[in-house]
Amino acid sequence: MKFTPHVLGIFTDIYGSFDAMDLPKALLVAIVGFMTVLLVLAMIALFIRLIAFIFSLIEKKATVEIIPVGDSDKKETAPQKVGVSLPDNESQGELELIGVDEATAAMLMALVSYKTEIPLNRLAFRSIRLVEDE
Amino acid sequence: MELITNLLAGLWESSGFTLLTWQNGVMIGVSFVFLFLAIAKKFEPLLLVPIAFGILLANLPGSGIMDDLTLSQAFGGDPATAVAGSHWYDSGVLRILYAGVKSSIFPCLIFLGVGAMTDFGPLLSNPISLLLGAAAQLGIYVAFIIAIILGFTPQEAAAISIIGGADGPTAIWLTGKLASHLLAPIALAAYSYMALIPLIQPPIMKLLTTKKEREVKMTQLRKVSKTEKIVFPVVVLVLIALILPSVVPLLGMLMLGNLFRECGVVDRLSDTAQNAMNNIVVILLGVTVGATANGESFLKPQTLGIVALGLTAFIFSTVGGVLLGKVLYVVTKGKINPLIGAAGVSAVPMAARVAQNEGRKYNPTNFLLMHAMGPNVAGVIGSAVAAGFLLLMFQN
Incomplete structure (x- = not known):
């Protein structure tokens, strides 16, 4: 059995020809294929969480920066809505x-x-x- | 008198009546049925009308509209029709257009349009949707195993099984590369089942879920910033391409289309990709795919096998999505409605609409559509990844 990491055609690289396909190998291909899809999409999900986390940090930082330094009394009070559209x-x-x-x-x-x-x-x-x- | 007799005999012999086979007759009948379903019953008319007309054109005898006259069979035709000394432009007009399918140009351009029409917002606001989109690819692998048991070659089995991804362009793309002789039955099965999703999915959803699960109301989705939406297609493409390069033609175009939509500086390109270009490619793709359904090659017992396997794949894909939905329902302590798992089969937005309608049946105030769009668009990515994996395994 050889395994040459070609770009395409891994099955024939390993087993020589498509004639070698049988039920156990089909099961193996199916399980590996399904796990690959799950893994790739799970990685994207983690990546999205990471992006969301980074953006929330950036937004939080931007919010903190617009509060004037030394104006501690106003931090405690609710935003004044009267007269503000x-x-x-x-x-x-x-x-x-x-x-x-x-x-x-x-x-x-x-x-x-x-x-x-x-x-x-x-x-x-x-x-x-x-x-x-x- | 002899001249007239010979002329009439010649006219008769060259007419379609003498060349018409029973297989052509049956396929012409099939095209009429499809046209009826598309026009009168409105079953996926945008696709079914061009496909049905393609079937009709390819089965009108003597037209040569799908003949590949080149000796090299440059357009993937039947070698029996080759004529020495012919130029490529002597071939039938639909055969020349079919190069767009053989070369994967049409499916990739369709993905560009799909990307421009897709809002990944629901997916970004609820990333767990991606797992549902992955689980709903289960049918692909179940159908693959059954196809191998039934005696299909691995390449044919891979092409047939991708019907379970419920994504027409992906099915055509993979079949064109692995088993182009099965393109017509696979494309027809894929699009037919997509049209039948409102009939196929609800009984399975009902069977696998309890009334309490179906009534779950999901919390409002988080608002996604414009920057996140712009970053997503670019970085996800790079990430997937590094893991599975074979899927780049499809996902690359999908993400390019999506970037057109989200970046906000190329509205004209986004509009063209969504409308004019997409419509043109749908016409060309539909007619040429339909035209591959020539009676002699289409009417075989294996076509019935493909149709049955396609249905099996669809059913198991729905089962996979709903079952993971149930797992997530337990894990999140009842915050996820398992019905949205069924939307993981990527037929956008049909499957999401089915989840919405089923949810409302049990709780009229339930609004699952946007929650179901997450798994739905994740299914597009999932089926493309599955196709990339099968190509990696089985391309010559």
Whole structure:
């Protein structure tokens, strides 16, 4: 048995020809193949976690840098909202969700904003409730 | 009088009626059925209409539309049709276009378009989706083992099994390289089953999960920054290429398309890749793949075997995804709905839609679509990696 690391055709490199394929070898190929896919995709998943971690660190650092040095009193207080307009994609007030998840509520709020042509930052929702069919 | 008789006899002998075989007749009938399914029933019409018309064209006798006249068989045709002294441009028009399939140009360009249409955001916000996309490749390897038992060669078995990846371009790409004589049945099986996903998957999903599992509502996905989305295609491509270089043609184009989409500075290229170019390639790919379904070569018992194996692969891929979903449900203490595992078969976005619809059946307030898109796009990467592995093993 020889194993020459060619770019392609590993099976024939090892076993000489495709005629050598039998059930045990097919099982081996299947198991190794499946493990390869799992391993490669698991590595990508780890890599994504790493990227996310790095970006969260960078963001955290950027947030810390914009707080003025020596202004310790203001760090303790909540952000002052009076007179400050909300971002374009946010609505104001507290919202009670009854039988509705956040994603659905967000979609409904966006729809109301779109249909009424009122920006989200000028809309206040009190509650969104699921109404069951009678 | 003799002139007229000879003329009429000559016209009759050169007409399609004398050349028509029963196999051609059957395939013309099959093309009509596919056209009906595509137009009246709307089964994957964007693919099925060109494929069905390709079948029709290839089985109209005497047209020579798929003949490869070159002595070197440059376009991968039947040596019996070669004519000494012929130029490449003397060959049939669809045979010349078929070079795009043989050379893998069309599948790779389709992947460019798919990349430009794909949002990897759900995958980036929930990387565990990648494991579901990997588990849903199980059917590929189960079908491979069964195909070997049934007596297919390793290359044929590898090409047939990739149907389980539920990814048309990947199936065509691998089959073109390993077993191009099976291209028509494999492509038709792959696309047919993709169209039938809403019928194939729900019973398996229901069988393998409990009502409590199906009702699980997943928490909102984290917001992914634009920079992450730009970095992802570039670095992941490098990572995979270093591990499995054989998969670079497919994944390279997928990631290039995705970079077009995410970088925000080449909107025109992104738009072209998603729309105009993708549509052109779908037409060329569909017609030429359909045209390989010549009656004499297509109507064989092994075609039925391929169709059955394809279905087996699809079923086991769904099983693999759902079973890992159940494992993750236990590991995460009920935070993952196992239904999204079924979306790991890469038919985008059909499989994700099935997960969404099944989830809503048991909990009308459930919104699984974006959660299912993660495994769904991971399945595209997973099936490409599986194809790269099989190519690495079995290419001559």
